[in-house]
Amino acid sequence: MKYQTLGAALLASAAFVAPAFAQDIVLRSSDTHPPGYPTVAAVEYMGELISERTDGRIAVQVYHSAQLGEESDTIEQTQFGVIDLNRISMGPFNNLIEATKAPSMPFIFRDVAHMRAVMDGEIGEEILAEFDDHNLVGLAFYDAGARSMYNRQRPIESLEDMEGLRIRVIQSDLFVDMIGALGANATPMPYGEVYSSIQTGVIDGVENNWPSYESSGHYEVAGYYTLTEHLIVPEVLVMSKPSWDALSEEDQAIIREAAQDSVAHQRELWEAREATSEEHVRAAGATVNEIDKGPFQEAMGPVYERHAESDELRTLIERIQAVE
Template identity: 55%
Template structure:
C-alpha cells in the first residue's frame, strides 16, 4: 500500500509540474534530486538537460525537480525502477540495498584522493559497476562528485588514530559508518542530521563527519572548530535513468543522452570543487582549524576488520585490489 501511495503521489505531482513542458516537447523526462536548486548536482543535470534539448532540436526535454519534491532518495530510486520517474540523482549509499557493488565501492579509505576516485569511475571499473544496475531497472549515465567526508569536533585537533579514542561522533544510521568508528576506537552515535548542532553544543557528542560545504552550511563550524582532512569516505553520486524510459529512446537519442551526461559530470565536478574551496575558506576565516598533516597509514590499517566483514567474496576482494591499484 505504501509503494502504491508513493507511486500515485509521484505521478500526480510530476504530471502537474511538467504539464507545460510536455506540451512543447515530444518526450519529457522527469529527474529527481534531493538537493536544493543551485546545488552542484542539480546544476549538473540542468546542464545535461540543456544539451539534450539543443541536440534533439527540442524533441527531448528533461525537467529537474530539486529539493525532494518527488520524495527522498530511496523512494525516488524505487520510483525510477518502476518508470514512474524517468531519472534520479542519488548517492551510492542509497543504492546499497539494491546493487551490492555500491557498498564495496563506498568503503572507508578506499580512495587516495578525489582524483583517484574520478580515475576509477571514469575507467573500466566504472563501466563494470554500471553494468550491474540494468538488472535492477536502472541505466547509469554519469558519476558525479559528492566530495570527501572528514572528521570535525569541539575538543581537539585530530592527527592520529589515538586522538579519536573514546570520542563520540555522530554518524548516519549505516552499519559501515558505525563499524568504521568502532575500528578507530571512537563511539558512533547515529542521530538525525538536524540534531547535530545542538548535540555538539551541549556535549552529547564531541563531533561529526562530513564534507566542507555541509560543515559550513550547517553551522557546525561554529561549535566544532577542529576539522581534520582525512577523507575517510568518498561516496560517489550517480545519475541514472529508468530502463523503461531508456528503451523508449532511439539509439541515436540514447547516445545524445550519454554524451550530455558525461559532459555534465565534468561541469558538476568543477562546481563541486569551487563550492568546497569557498566553504573551506569561509570556515577558516571564521576561526576553524583545518588539520591537513594527517598520516592516513594507521587509519587505513585500522580498517582491516571492516573490510573483513564487508568484503566477503573473491569478486569483491578483486574489485578492491583493482581500485587500489588504479593510477
C-alpha cells in the same frame, strides 16, 4: 512544471510512463543538495544539453533540497519510475548493489586523481552496468571530494579522540562499521535532520566534504573539522529503467551522452566550490586540523574483512588499488 508535494509527483508520473510521446517529455530529477550546488548545477547543465539536442522535446526539471525525499527514500521511487533521474551518493546503494561497495571502501583511493582514473575507465563502466539488474540505468559518476570528520566537541587528533563521539552516517552498513572501527558510535540519519540534531546534542558530528559542511551550515554548530579524508566516494547519476525504456534508442543515446558530457562541467564546479567552501568556513572561525592517517587506515582491517566477502568484490578492490 513544479509539483508542490511528492503526492503530486506520484500522480504526475503516470503521464511520463504512458506510451504517447508526441508531447514534450519532462524528466523529474532528484537531489538532496541546495540550488547552485555542483551536482544540482551539473544535472541542470545536462538538461540544457538534452533540450538542445532534442530541439526542446525533452527537458529536465531538477528538484533540489530533497523535495522528492532523502536519498535512501528516493531509490525505490526511481526504480518504479516515480522519479526519472536521481543524483545520489554511492553509500545508499551499498546494500543493494555489491559492486558499489568497492569505491565506497575507506582509504581505497590514494587521491582524487586515482579515483577519477578508476571511475572513468573500465572499472567504472562495469559498476555502472551493475545498476541494470536493479531497474536502474547508471549514467555517470560525479565528484564528491574527500570526506572528513567534523564535530562539536573537540579536534580529532588521534583515534582516542574518536571514542564515544556520536557520528551521523548515511544509511549504509559499511559506513556504520567504518565509524565503529574508529571507536565512535554511528548514527544513521537523513541528511536534512543533521543540523538540528547537532544543535540539540542528539549527535556530536558528521563525516562529509567541504561543500556539504559549508552549504548545510553545519560549521555553525560543529566547529571542529579534521582532515581525515577517509573516503573519496564518487556520486552516481542514475535513471529509472521504466522511464528509460519508454524512450526511443535515439533519445536514450542523447541522454547517455549528455550525462557523460556533464561530468567535466561538474568537476570544474566542484573544484571551485571546494575552494570557496573551505575559505568560507575558515573565515567563519572553524578549527581545521590535519592528522597522521596511518592509525586510521590500519583500523579499517575489520571493515574490509566484513564487507569484502565475495571473491568478486575482493578482486574488484584489488583491481582498483592497482590502477595507476
